[in-house]
Each structure stands twice: as structure tokens, then as C-alpha cells.
Amino acid sequence: xxxxxxxxxxxxxxxxxxxxxxxxxxxxxxxxATCVSTLEGMGFRVGQxxxxxxxxxxxxxxxxxxxxxxxxxxxxxxxxxxxIDNLRTNHQGTYVLxxxxxxxxxxxxxxxxxLEEAPKYLAYSCGLVxxxxxxxxxxxxxxxxxxxxxxxxxxxVIQKI
Amino acid sequence: xSRQSNRTTDSKKMNAELFTLTYGAxxxxxxxxxxxxxxxxxxxxxMGYNIGVRLIEDFLxxxxxxxxxxxxxTADVIAKVAFKMxxxxxxSVTNWSPAGDEFSLIMESNxxxxxxxxxxxxxxxxxxxxxxxxxxxxLEMVQMAVDVKFSQDTLRGDNVTEIRMKFIKRIEENLPxxxx
Numbered sequence: 001x002x003x004x005x006x007x008x009x010x011x012x013x014x015x016x017x018x019x020x021x022x023x024x025x026x027x028x029x030x031x032x033a034t035c036v037s038t039l040e041g042m043g044f045r046v047g048q049x050x051x052x053x054x055x056x057x058x059x060x061x062x063x064x065x066x067x068x069x070x071x072x073x074x075x076x077x078x079x080x081x082x083x084i085d086n087l088r089t090n091h092q093g094t095y096v097l098x099x100x101x102x103x104x105x106x107x108x109x110x111x112x113x114x115l116e117e118a119p120k121y122l123a124y125s126c127g128l129v130x131x132x133x134x135x136x137x138x139x140x141x142x143x144x145x146x147x148x149x150x151x152x153x154x155x156x157v158i159q160k161i
Numbered sequence: 162x163s164r165q166s167n168r169t170t171d172s173k174k175m176n177a178e179l180f181t182l183t184y185g186a187x188x189x190x191x192x193x194x195x196x197x198x199x200x201x202x203x204x205x206x207x208m209g210y211n212i213g214v215r216l217i218e219d220f221l222x223x224x225x226x227x228x229x230x231x232x233x234x235t236a237d238v239i240a241k242v243a244f245k246m247x248x249x250x251x252x253s254v255t256n257w258s259p260a261g262d263e264f265s266l267i268m269e270s271n272x273x274x275x276x277x278x279x280x281x282x283x284x285x286x287x288x289x290x291x292x293x294x295x296x297x298x299x300l301e302m303v304q305m306a307v308d309v310k311f312s313q314d315t316l317r318g319d320n321v322t323e324i325r326m327k328f329i330k331r332i333e334e335n336l337p338x339x340x341x
Contacts (some may be wrong), residue, residue, distance in 0.1 A: 004176055042190055050182060
């Protein structure tokens with residue numbers, strides 16, 4: 001019922017606040033990494049909670065690929081209102097999810113402008129994916145890269161024990 | 162067909178949960194960063210203000226509501242259009258002051274506090290303070306200075322959530338010198 005735009009505004013303000021806050025506490029370089037990990041950590045907890053709500057009535061997944069397909073379709077639709085456009089994998093635990101029109105980047109630019117700022121706005125989403133996968137039993141590392149907005153790629157690397 | 166519509170209502174509900182959970186993570190992070198509740202309340206209000214000054218544009222674009230004639234009309238628009246549009250609830254507008262410059266928005270349920278419980282050591286935290294900032298920021302962009310605060314909160318044991326809004330003054334548009 002809450003409008004999608006509310007989340008986008010809140011997310012924008014969150015990123016801005018975390019960065020402003022760290023800057024005011026001094027030490028530039030070190031804190032950029034802290035900001036990203038703070039945002040990612042927030043996303044992680046929210047992702048864990050969300051995936052529980054989404055999947056409580058569904059049957060368990062057959063394998064990792066099934067989980068990734070779920071993330072690309074249902075999860076992405078529920079959170080970002082569209083599906084992932086392209087899923088690639090090397091069948092050895094690495095998946096690349098490509099979203100050609102990522103919801104949180106569409107308002108930024110249609111190309112290379114503001115490219116350096118983009119990673120800040122992807123940290124939370126990486127956390128969301130990592131949290132979701134973690135609660136589905138997959139420990140992984142999620143990173144995002146963007147070379148041409150609003151398209152971006154999320155890389156998921158499953159950690160084998 | 163009905164399966165399709167189930168999906169849509171489901172996804173709207175899930176979006177609401179995304180917002181609620183994100184807000185929860187934000188408040189938790191703020192509580193970690195700042196030692197006392199007062200500071201957290203202030204930060205929430207500031208962030209809400211920043212959101213409000215942008216949200217008003219989105220609201221006006223979507224709702225095509227015209228200029229309000231008086232504060233009473235403003236109150237109705239806030240309760241019946243804005244809250245409905247963004248949070249899916251319609252608070253009631255009551256407790257008008259005799260001068261007509263102060264009123265209360267009473268919400269039976271507050272979507273921001275789904276799944277939330279306040280621990281004992283945070284008794285003076287105004288969890289939904291972001292809302293106050295949003296209202297303040299949004300109204301400032303339409304030339305109204307208002308004071309907004311929570312006077313009742315279900316998280317702190319009250320029956321309903323009540324936001325008290327007081328009109329302070331009309332902000333005059335100040336054109337910078339040299340503008341035609």
C-alpha cells in the first residue's frame with residue numbers, strides 16, 4: 001500500500017544521511033568503505049526479513065539455480081517492480097544478474113553522467129540480495145557494477161564452505 | 162485473471178513491507194549511531210524534512226489537487242488524499258483549536274510500525290518522527306510554516322497514533338533581488 005516512490009525517497013535520503021554523517025566525523029577514505037558496508041548491512045537485515053515473508057507459503061527450492069531464478073523473477077518484481085533482464089552463470093557458483101533499467105538508478109542519468117555516485121545507491125540493494133539468499137541457505141558475496149545507467153549488473157558468488 | 166490480481170495486491174503489500182522494513186533498519190542504525198533518543202528524533206525529523214520537500218512535487222504531480230483555500234482544506238487534503246496515496250490509510254481530522262490553526266490527525270493504525278516494538282531503554286524515541294519532518298517539509302514548499310509533532314503513539318502504549326499540526330505562518334515568497 002505504501003507507494004513505491006516512498007521507498008525511493010527514503011533510500012535516497014538514507015544514502016545521503018549515511019555519507020553526510022560519516023563525513024562530519026572526519027577521515028574521508030576509510031569511511032567511504034564504512035558507508036558502503038553500513039548500507040549493505042541494513043539491506044542484509046531487510047533482505048532476510050523480506051524473503052521470509054515472500055516464501056513462507058511456497059515449496060522449497062530444488063537447487064541454487066532455482067533460487068536464483070526466484071530472485072530474478074518474483075523477488076525482483078516485488079521489490080523493484082520488474083524482472084531481471086538477463087541471468088548468466090558459470091554453473092560453478094557465480095551468477096550475474098543484469099537489470100537494464102534498475103529502479104533506483106532510472107532517475108539518475110541515462111548514460112555515464114554521475115557514474116561515480118552510482119555505487120552508493122547500489123550498496124543497499126546488494127545487501128537486500130545477500131540477505132535474501134542468506135535466509136534461503138546460500139551464503140554469498142554480492143557486488144554490483146554499473147557502466148551505463150540505468151543498467152547495472154549484480155554479481156553473486158556463492159561461498160562454498 | 163484472478164491469479165493475476167492476487168499478484169498485484171500481493172506486490173503492493175510487499176512493497177509496503179519493503180518500506181516498513183527499510184524504515185526499521187534506518188531507525189535501528191540511527192539508534193546505534195547516536196547515543197540518545199532526542200538526537201535520533203532530531204535526525205529523523207531532518208531526514209523527513211528533506212524527503213518532504215521533494216515528496217510534495219510528486220504529490221502535486223500525481224494528485225492534481227489545486228491550491229488550498231485555507232488550513233481546513235489543507236488538513237483534508239493531507240488526510241484524505243496524501244496519506245491515502247502514500248500510506249494507504251486515511252487518518253481522521255479532529256480536535257480543531259478554536260482559532261482554527263491547529264488540528265489533530267488520528268490514525269488507528271500506522272503502517273510504519275508494523276512488526277515494531279520499542280525496547281524499554283528507548284522510551285523517549287519517537288519512532289515515526291520521519292512523518293513529522295515530511296509534513297513540515299512538504300508544507301513549507303507550499304508556503305506554510307507548520308509545527309508537527311506526535312502527541313499519542315501506539316508504540317508507547319496509547320490507543321491511537323495522533324499527530325498534532327499547528328499552523329505558524331504563511332511564508333512569503335521572496336524573489337531574489339534582480340529577478341524580473
